[in-house]
Amino acid sequence: MTVSSDFIEETTEDGGIILRFSGDLSIAAIGDLPERLQSYDGEVQQLDLTDIGYIDTVGAWLIHRTARDNSAEIAGVDNEAERLIAAVRGVDQPAEVRPEPPNPLIRVLNEVGESTTIAFTTLAGLIGFFGSVVSAAGSLILHPRRIRWNAVIQRFDVVGVRALGIIGLMSFLIGLVIAQQGAVQLRQFGAEVFTVNLVGRLTLRELGVLMTAIMVAGRSGSAFAAQIGTMKLTEEIDAMRTIGVSPVEALVLPRFLAAVFMLPLLGFYASVVAIIGGGLLSWVELDIPPATFFARIREVVPLTDVYVGLVKAPVFGAIIAICGCYQGMQVKGNAEEVGKRTTAAVVQAIFLVIVLDAxxxxxxxxIGWN
Structure with a gap:
């Protein structure tokens, strides 16, 4: 049963006042006690809690506030009440409802420093992860029976074959746009015929492989991060380690090999489709027959342009696979982390691809391959 709280006054020999509390110091029994204590104007020296019953956080705060405002001591408390009052006293700190805004320069420097730290940490992680992939690949070369050919072929299908449609459509439209814009600009100088040079060299040397890499990063790199991240979240990867299966060998290497081997093929395919798109527009708008267009392509496009695209493509594929798998392996905590890591994988892959292309x-x- 709850007993209403109250207090009585006692005067000491030196004229000080002792407030002796009784009843329960709880939110249900406290009544008008806070108002009475707030309006009390006597010189309180001591708060005696010997006769109180139950005390909760509200009562502890009331006692602490009264003692603080009157510079009084607290006596007669048991261990539980003393711990509660001490806890309340520990959080009695002034707080600003609206803290002062930080100095803009300091805030910008802090953000730059944090971003730089994250960038270097991520770069170190990617390099270390690439090292573990190379180590796992070396182990599989020494023990070829452990290669999971079914997983590798399935990744080839997902990364390469099923991407032919979207990459072909994108490349065809890019070829059309390059030819149309090039023809518009070159017509001013009576040099429409050089549209063939523009389409051939730009698609084979740069845009074919670069746009393919960006498309694969958004399509397959995000899938790598999401798939591995979900497996990490559901503890499937921990289960694989428990039964002695290496996650790098089982999950990362098939995706890595698929990206490395399929990107050169996809890049060359994208370049050819883009040239076909440019040839179609040249036929319609510039009256250049297809036979003449492709004959001109063979004349003006050096073989080194093909080599440039084929050299860059596997490197881009390795970057995409490493970023996607690395970010997937970093997932922990909750499902929201999967989305964040997937976004990070795509952004990092595209950024690194463009930097490496430069x-x-x-x-x-x-080296003279101009």
């Missing part, structure tokens, strides 16, 4: 452009220009 390095390749400088490198091939340096």
């Amino acid at each position: 390095f390749f452009a400088v490198f091939f220009s340096w």
Whole structure:
């Protein structure tokens, strides 16, 4: 049964006042006690809790506040009440409802520092993960019976064969756009015939492989991260380790091999389809017959342009597979993490592909493959 809380006053020999509390110091029994204590104007020296019953957080806060405001001591408390009052006293800190906004310069520097730290940490993680993939590949070369050919062939189908439609459509439209825009600009100088050069060299050397890599990163790289991330979340990868199966060998290597081997084929296929699209527009708008267009392609496009695309493609494929699988392996906590890691995999893969493409452009220009 709840007993209403109350207090009585006692005066000491030196004129100080002791408030002796009784009843339950709880939210259900406290009544108007806070108002009475707030309006009390005597010189309180001590709060005596010897006769109280149950005390909760509200009662502990009331006692602490009264003692704090009057610089009084608390006496007669048992261990439980003392711990509760001490806990309330520990959180009695001034708080700003609306904290002062940080200095804009400091905030920008903090964000730049955090982003730089995350970037270098991720780069180190990607390099380490690539090392583990190479190590697993070396182990499989020494023990070829452990290669999961069914998984590799399935990844070839998913990454390569099933992407032919969307990559072909994208490349065909890109070829049309390049030819149309090139013809419009070159017509001003009476040089429409050089549209063939533009379409052939640009698609075989740059856009064919680059746009294919971006499409594969968005299509397959995100799938790699989501699939492996979901398996990590449901503890399937931990179960694989428990039974002695390497997740890198079983999950990462088939995806890595599929991306590395299929991207050159997809890139060459995209370049050919883009040239067909450019040839179609040249036939319709510039009256260049297909036979003349392809004969001109053979004349103006050096074989080194084909080599450039074929050299870049497997590197781009390796980057896409590493980013997707690495981010999938980093998933932990909850389902929201899968979405975040999938987005990170696509963004990182596209960024690294574009950065490496710029390095390749400088490198091939340096060695004379212009």
